[in-house]
Amino acid sequence: MKNVITFILSCLSISCSPIQLTEVKNQAIIQWKDLGLGFFLATKEEEGLYHDLAWIYGDLKDQSKTFPLFNEWRDPKTKRPVRRLWFGPETQKLVEWTDENQNGIWETKTYFNQSAKTGILSGHIAYSDFDTDENGFMNVRIYLGTRVEELIQENGKIRIWAEGNGNLEKVDVFIRTKNLTDLGPSRQIPISESWAIHPEKVSQSKYRAVYQP
Numbered sequence: 699m700k701n702v703i704t705f706i707l708s709c710l711s712i713s714c715s716p717i718q719l720t721e722v723k724n725q726a727i728i729q730w731k732d733l734g735l736g737f738f739l740a741t742k743e744e745e746g747l748y749h750d751l752a753w754i755y756g757d758l759k760d761q762s763k764t765f766p767l768f769n770e771w772r773d774p775k776t777k778r779p780v781r782r783l784w785f786g787p788e789t790q791k792l793v794e795w796t797d798e799n800q801n802g803i804w805e806t807k808t809y810f811n812q813s814a815k816t817g818i819l820s821g822h823i824a825y826s827d828f829d830t831d832e833n834g835f836m837n838v839r840i841y842l843g844t845r846v847e848e849l850i851q852e853n854g855k856i857r858i859w860a861e862g863n864g865n866l867e868k869v870d871v872f873i874r875t876k877n878l879t880d881l882g883p884s885r886q887i888p889i890s891e892s893w894a895i896h897p898e899k900v901s902q903s904k905y906r907a908v909y910q911p
Contacts, residue, residue: 727756734758742774749774765789776800784909789815791822792909805829807836809907824907830876838878839894840869841905846881847894856892859884 718731726748728738736756740748749772757763766789771781778800784792791814795804807827814822827836839847843866846859859881860868871880878884893900900906 729756729758736764746774747777749777773800778802786908790908791815793907793911801832803829803832803834805832809909809911811904811906812908813904814908821904824905828873828876830878840872841893841900842866842869844902844905845893846872847892848878848884849892849894854889856887856889856895857884858887 716730716732718729720727720729724742726740727736729736734757736754736758739752739754739756741750741752742748751770751772752766753768754764754766765787766783766785768785769781769783770779772779778797780797780800782795782804784794786792790812791810793810794808796806796808797804799805805828809824809826810822811824823842826840826842828838828840829836830838835851837849837851839849841847843863845861846865846869848857848859849855850857859878860872865881868881872878889895891899893905897906897910
């Protein structure tokens with residue numbers, strides 16, 4: 699991201715460049731003048747550094763036709779990226795990565811269903827993956843309100859935790875502690891029954907991700 703921004707700013711220094719940088723209060727937008735389109739938007743706190751960076755399709759004449767493509771939020775103090783969010787057409791959220799402890803490992807990846815669009819505040823998460831060991835392997839998948847699957851990397855086995863509608867409180871504790879035993883008892887299931895391995899077995903649309911890696 700830093701190299702891309704440096705390249706763009708170097709282009710802006712050329713007087714005949716079709717690219718223009720405009721700063722207003724706490725925002726800066728880079729636009730393609732001839733097309734009347736903005737494509738990069740940065741936001742900062744008052745008298746601070748730009749920390750909210752977004753690639754956009756920005757119609758400068760009709761803001762209703764403007765939508766985000768990618769958004770990265772950085773901690774204003776450490777300058778480290780904490781969140782990355784990708785979008786599809788019509789502001790459809792696809793996937794969000796988070797690194798809350800800023801150690802360079804994206805420990806949570808959240809995938810969204812078809813309801814994840816502007817104005818929808820709940821019921822839009824299909825599932826969330828967690829890397830509880832922070833080794834680059836997403837070993838836990840949460841389908842909020844119905845089940846939690848653990849993939850045991852060493853032997854490829856699947857365990858089910860917190861089954862049923864009453865798992866919300868247990869999941870909330872797990873998200874804070876990353877301790878699987880907080881989810882209560884578990885049982886092993888065949889890989890053929892895993893929703894994570896076989897997403898075609900997911901019957902409810904709210905648990906189906908728009909983007910499936």
